[in-house]
């Protein structure tokens with residue numbers, strides 16, 4: 111089946127996983143009432159959807175091995191209950207460093223099993239002109255070391271997280287393995303989002319000739335942090351199929367994944383590219 115429904119849930123996540131998971135369940139219920147289940151459905155959640163805006167160290171308290179813990183068990187149960195693929199944008203998993211967790215994006219299948227996982231590679235150690243001012247993600251997060259392309263039927267999902275979107279070499283590596291949907295679950299700041307969010311995501315869709323599914327956090331969180339919203343679904347021509355605006359909620363689009371091959375056939379960027387890692391003759 112080349113037709114899929116892609117959806118993104120936009121949240122103002124709190125430090126309380128039970129509350130956040132209940133919001134996700136509410137939106138999944140709304141979707142299930144709106145759509146008949148004739149298409150395979152991928153629903154993506156933002157970065158840090160289950161625990162966000164709390165005290166330093168809170169995420170570390172919720173870290174669990176892959177497939178374990180209340181957050182992942184909650185996601186598996188929701189995927190099963192609603193019969194869909196659920197991309198848990200990021201959640202804390204145990205890393206080799208006991209002081210730091212991995213920011214893992216985990217894809218759950220409709221039977222609740224895990225299809226694939228990815229650990230965020232590029233960490234947001236950045237000064238931003240906002241209330242928070244200085245972000246040091248590497249203090250709490252141990253960076254991942256490998257790329258991850260998830261396969262489910264015709265779907266080939268390139269898994270990335272938030273700040274990764276600024277490093278197009280990662281997406282090019284995923285595209286060379288056949289990616290047709292790029293996921294960028296995010297907690298993009300309000301300031302950097304207003305300046306760069308749409309442009310970066312549309313560029314990644316256009317240059318890799320794939321769909322982009324980018325759920326974002328939105329609003330003001332418990333610690334005063336402000337996120338940008340505007341979760342997006344973009345097609346391989348760079349057209350915005352859906353934009354969630356600023357309120358919490360969800361967006362959906364029905365897509366034909368073979369659209370990627372059509373774009374690639376008419377404009378063969380991958381063959382024309384002379385800069386993979388070094389200049390080709």
Ligand SMILES: O=C(O)CNC(=O)[C@H](CS)NC(=O)CCC(=O)C(=O)O
Pocket residue numbers: 157158162163233234245246247272273276297298299302303
């Ligand atoms: O630290 C946490 O609690 C969860 N992680 C995040 O919110 C991450 C790192 S601070 N946010 C980003 O990567 C924003 C990137 C961004 O906004 C940009 O690239 O402009």
